[in-house]
Amino acid sequence: MGLAFTLVSVGDVSKRILLGRKLRSSQLGETLLPKRIALPVFASDALSSVAYAPDEIFIMLSIAGASAYAFSWKIGIAVALVMTAVVASYRQTVHAYPSGGGDYEVATKNLGVNAGVTVGSALLVDYVLTVAVSISSGSQYAASALPFLSGHEATFGAIMVLVLMAMNLRGIRESGTFFAVPTYLFMVAILGMCGYGLLRLLNGSLPDVESADLRLDAAPGFEGPLTTFALLFLLARAFSSGCAALTGVEAISNGVPAFRKPKSKNAATTLFLLGLIAITMMMSVIVLAKQMGLKYVDPLELDRLTNADGSPLPAGYDQHTVIAQIARGVFDNFTPGFYLVVTVTGIILVLAANTAFNGFPVLGSILAEDGYAPRSLGSRGDRLAYSNGIVFLAVMAIALILAFDAETTRLIQLYIVGVFVSFNLSQLGMIRHWTRHLKTTTDPADRRRMVRSRLINAVGLSFTGVVLVIVLITKFTHGAWITILAMIIFYIIMKGIHSHYDRVALELAADEQDKVMPTRVHAIVLTSKLHKPTLRALAFAKATRPNVLEAVYVDIDAAATNRLLDEWDERRLDVPLKVLHSPYREVVRPIVEYAMEIRRANPRGVVAVYIPEYVVGRWWEQLLHNQTALRLKGRLLFAPGVMVISVPYQLRSSQIARERELRGDERVKAGDLRRGRVMRSSSSKGQIQR
CATH class of the missing domain: 1.20.1740.10 (Amino acid/polyamine transporter I)
Incomplete structure (x- = not known):
């Protein structure tokens, strides 16, 4: 079972080309329009x-x-x-x-x-x-x-x-x-x-x-x-x-x-x-x-x-629009004027x-x-x-x-x-607005203005009605x-x-029952093979100190299962490994059913499912990894009393995405100097500093 996830925004470069660079919330004032625009x-x-x-x-x-x-x-x-x-x-x-x-x-x-x-x-x-x-x-x-x-x-x-x-x-x-x-x-x-x-x-x-x-x-x-x-x-x-x-x-x-x-x-x-x-x-x-x-x-x-x-008009007669006919007649001695109007x-x-x-x-x-x-x-x-x-x-x-x-x-x-x-x-x-304000307004000038406005809105209502x-x-x-x-x-x-x-807000309103602690935490770490992502997930799960901790593996291939059991024994890991047999080679269903079985056995407890995930840096690498983790999350999110915890493991290629993001943030853009986002260095001629 390969569990992988990509932390890369596919199409981010094309998005920047089409839409331009991002704007900070503080730049909202720069987008406001003068009357001429x-x-x-x-x-x-x-x-x-x-x-x-x-x-x-x-x-x-x-x-x-x-x-x-x-x-x-x-x-x-x-x-x-x-x-x-x-x-x-x-x-x-x-x-x-x-x-x-x-x-x-x-x-x-x-x-x-x-x-x-x-x-x-x-x-x-x-x-x-x-x-x-x-x-x-x-x-x-x-x-x-x-x-x-x-x-x-x-x-x-x-x-x-x-x-x-x-x-x-x-x-x-x-x-x-x-x-x-x-x-x-x-x-x-x-x-x-x-x-x-x-x-x-x-x-x-x-x-x-x-x-x-x-x-x-x-x-x-x-x-x-x-x-x-x-x-x-x-x-x-x-x-x-x-x-x-x-x-x-x-x-x-x-x-x-x-x-x-x-x-x-x-x-x-x-x-x-x-x-x-x-x-x-x-x-x-x-x-x-x-x-x-x-x-x-x-x-x-x-x-x-x-x-x-x-006599009838010729077949295919093209009736030009009103403006086009007027423009052709008015500019009968100035053809560019006609084409300007139509265009x-x-x-x-x-x-x-x-x-x-x-x-x-x-x-x-x-x-x-x-x-x-x-x-x-x-x-x-x-x-x-x-x-x-x-x-x-x-x-x-x-x-x-x-x-x-x-x-x-x-x-x-x-x-x-x-x-x-x-x-x-x-x-x-608007008529009701002015009427309501007239009841509380005493200044004669304001009252005259409101009466005039109400009259204008009344005329508008009669016309539009x-x-x-x-x-x-x-x-x-x-x-x-x-x-x-x-x-x-x-x-x-x-x-x-x-x-x-409204229903959701009422349902999510906090009450005293939300302070009740779960009586028991049963943690399971999903395992596809014994490698660094699995060991990191096991270490993290231990650090949370659950009541019960076990690794879970889905058996879809007897030979692979035997190899994993041998490696587990050789490393003398102090976490038990539970093997779920899957005669129809399904991976998601056995895990979901096992988690729900634990939950039914202890309704007041919770089941914490730790999922090791790969983090890659290139968009095409996502296509090379199984998306079992995403499908499994989608199923477990609907299971009551089951918590899903992602444990990411960054592959070397993920550093590429990180460096690209940093370069994008630090690159000096057109207009940054004028807007005061960068300043000239006093020690080096022509150098720009943030």
Whole structure:
């Protein structure tokens, strides 16, 4: 029986290459974000919605034909009003709750635990959908630009999620710096395109988009004049789809701890900038699309688009996105401008998922701290990021992308339900927060501020409440029920986790019986052969002074057993050797059964099992040693009254790992001198000392 164990982290070198060197806990302040980096980190999701929210508005309105596009700018204004109310409401939230709990903390403290768990489940689902929708939309853009990706969008999307996961595992500061450039390029490109387009509109030189000459037929059943109810329902569907522009706004309230001080003020400023930029971009795109004669339908219903003479479009007609059509028209005399807009839009759709990669891990850590999620989600990794939460989000998003084949049109129907559930409960919680504080506040200035804040949250609640009702009515049968079901499942799981932790805490609570000493300790030392690891384990077991000490050997080969017995007698060891016969050549089962037999004979005593283990230094050496020790531990851990003690024996190769670790710790790294972790030697020129 070879008992071996390896004290080597397989893949440690590759991990350092991918993630970078470890950061001390004291370096957490170095990972905090200034506003110029926080804006692209937390706002990329909401800003990127400009790339698909207008598309969804025009798709919904196209059901009634091109004449319904007259309502596009009105729907855009309605969405902008809701976004204004939501941004103003969340500015109150980040000041009142700067700890980063966001909607979850607000709902829990003001509406109760069940409301908080509901918000937590809604946000978890929304973050997963944010990644899935953004990456899927970006994959569609990539497939349009690179024909060889056509048909492989889901695979490409999964790869992009893995890339984002790796970037975020390196730490929020590094990922934020990496994503800042394309996000700012996207802002400049879209605002520049819209500004130039509106300028051309004013001087009368704005051209039409490529689809302006096409004829748009109404969907079956909508050919004639619409009744008032049908028109209102159509506008409600378009409005609910356009509200996808609001997703991502809540991420800032969940990520306040990642801001530099003053955290609340910087977060509120970032929220204001986010709202201003997003509304400007969205309204500009909608106005330009309408003025340039856009015709846009669901990609699955391209047969509703025909040439002006009624003839069908050529086979394989590629309907370009709204922004792509506007950019081609606005920059008809400047091709690089068109390519810049399309390229950065595709990039930002992929990087928009980074908002969720920053919000989800923070929320997961808070839920873990409160006992509603596995404790592992609250652990920071080598780079001070919540690594387990990042990996979990990536796995869930990849599963969703593959399940829906990266089709944005199908995924968008699942979107925004969860986020508006959290919006509503958060605003209701903030109203109760201000009401409670008004009862105890006497200062007139503070009371005026609280009344104003409560009014803002009340307006936000009324707006988001109406949107939630509209979304549920118009999207329920189109996929929103899946989101609701997922929220219910997460809710049940979270409550189950909390109940489990409560039961375990109650079970582990110390009482007077825990002071009772065992009446007897029966120690057994597992023996595979008579060598140094066995002798060391015997010596250690003797030092613990058990009531009974014996060595145990499993007989699976008669010749080997006889040799061991002869060696045992020759060395005159004062520890008896017990041989367990195993006719079926099993090693683990006889030892477990023997330990349990001893335990049954003396229920108030304990059985101490000493296992000699090898410690090796090279990863491939682990493959050359039997893993019986690990399997045996796994079985004995479930045996009541049985203690398992590992007695390591370091082989020479283990020194290699030790020296490598020491070299890694002592090596001077880039930036150590600047940060004061090393100092220059005064006695030797150019020498660095710790």
